[in-house]
Amino acid sequence: MKTLVALLFILNVSAQEVNELSNSIKTQPKVKLLQEEKEQNLMDYSNIKSVLKKDGLKKFKDKKSKNVEEIKQVKTEIELAKYNYPASDDFWSFMSEYWLVKNAQVLQWDFSKPKYGIAKAFRSTWV
Amino acid sequence: MKLILLFTLIFGSLHCIALEKVVGNLYFKNYLGHLHKNPSRGSSSLTIIQCAYPVKVLDDTEKSAPEGWVYAKVGDDRGFIQSGFLDIKRPDCFQEKYPNFYLNLNLDLTDMYYWGRLNDQYLLEESKTQ
Numbered sequence: 001m002k003t004l005v006a007l008l009f010i011l012n013v014s015a016q017e018v019n020e021l022s023n024s025i026k027t028q029p030k031v032k033l034l035q036e037e038k039e040q041n042l043m044d045y046s047n048i049k050s051v052l053k054k055d056g057l058k059k060f061k062d063k064k065s066k067n068v069e070e071i072k073q074v075k076t077e078i079e080l081a082k083y084n085y086p087a088s089d090d091f092w093s094f095m096s097e098y099w100l101v102k103n104a105q106v107l108q109w110d111f112s113k114p115k116y117g118i119a120k121a122f123r124s125t126w127v
Numbered sequence: 128m129k130l131i132l133l134f135t136l137i138f139g140s141l142h143c144i145a146l147e148k149v150v151g152n153l154y155f156k157n158y159l160g161h162l163h164k165n166p167s168r169g170s171s172s173l174t175i176i177q178c179a180y181p182v183k184v185l186d187d188t189e190k191s192a193p194e195g196w197v198y199a200k201v202g203d204d205r206g207f208i209q210s211g212f213l214d215i216k217r218p219d220c221f222q223e224k225y226p227n228f229y230l231n232l233n234l235d236l237t238d239m240y241y242w243g244r245l246n247d248q249y250l251l252e253e254s255k256t257q
Contacts (some may be wrong), residue, residue, distance in 0.1 A: 082226050086224070101238050104241040112169025
């Protein structure tokens with residue numbers, strides 16, 4: 001019986017202590033925040049967005065992408081030009097020479113000509 | 128004996144360097160051509176030169192070029208080229224303008240040789256009429 005009474009007493013005391021402790025926590029004054037913490041809490045991300053817009057990054061990005069497009073276009077044109085065929089002026093003069101070259105051994109035009117003064121006479125006609 | 132040989136070699140090379148001097152860097156402007164052994168159209172070819180190939184014009188006390196010719200260095204070879212075939216600016220070459228067309232011709236060394244020879248046959252002169 002004595003033990004039971006003692007147990008009840010102890011339980012009652014501990015319940016009281018718990019209640020007191022919880023009350024003290026509720027009424028405890030707030031911890032003072034640091035300046036940095038305040039700034040962090042006050043940070044407004046929409047402001048940053050507007051600042052980023054103002055610093056011309058978007059403009060720079062647009063300009064760069066435009067440049068890339070231009071370079072791509074020029075490169076494509078160059079690549080396509082590689083497959084071009086010569087125009088008639090270039091083509092016929094080139095092919096005439098090509099025919100002479102391919103038939104050089106048959107036509108036998110490659111020999112040292114005697115100097116009849118043709119070059120000199122030819123030059124004098126232009127003076 | 129070795130020392131004498133070494134000295135002769137060094138002296139010989141120095142003598143060659145002293146004799147020739149690079150007086151200009153030009154580009155070959157014809158489609159194909161030759162570096163000639165002597166300053167004449169019929170002279171044998173030392174090497175074939177393609178359009179836009181860089182040519183070093185030399186001034187050599189021992190090898191003077193006649194009018195219309197220059198003494199030049201192409202790669203390791205030294206010989207003569209007609210001055211009319213050279214240009215200060217890098218020319219727009221047929222090979223570069225139509226590379227695919229040119230590659231499809233499949234020109235071999237003999238063709239290139241004859242093409243160079245053909246260019247040597249031409250008499251080039253600019254009109255002076257205004």
